[in-house]
Amino acid sequence: MPFNSMVAGWWLQKHPNAETFGGTEWLTGFYGCLKDEDLHPIDREYLKELVAWHQEKEGLNSMEDDTQHCAESLCQAGNV
Numbered sequence: 001m002p003f004n005s006m007v008a009g010w011w012l013q014k015h016p017n018a019e020t021f022g023g024t025e026w027l028t029g030f031y032g033c034l035k036d037e038d039l040h041p042i043d044r045e046y047l048k049e050l051v052a053w054h055q056e057k058e059g060l061n062s063m064e065d066d067t068q069h070c071a072e073s074l075c076q077a078g079n080v
Contacts, residue, residue: 006020008054
């Protein structure tokens with residue numbers, strides 16, 4: 001079972017029954033406190049790509065949620 005901080009929040013929202021361990025809250029925001037010189041250049045590039053990927057996935061999930069909500073609203077209103 002992974003620690004909560006090892007799993008993306010958007011993924012946990014999509015999988016509410018997933019179990020994780022707590023206790024690593026101190027890691028939240030750690031990446032944002034780092035300076036470029038704190039990381040090896042390869043690690044820095046990897047983490048930038050990972051952050052961008054998560055932001056893209058979070059945006060896609062947000063759009064899916066909006067689309068689903070709109071579709072449900074139209075059905076409830078009898079417009080579909």
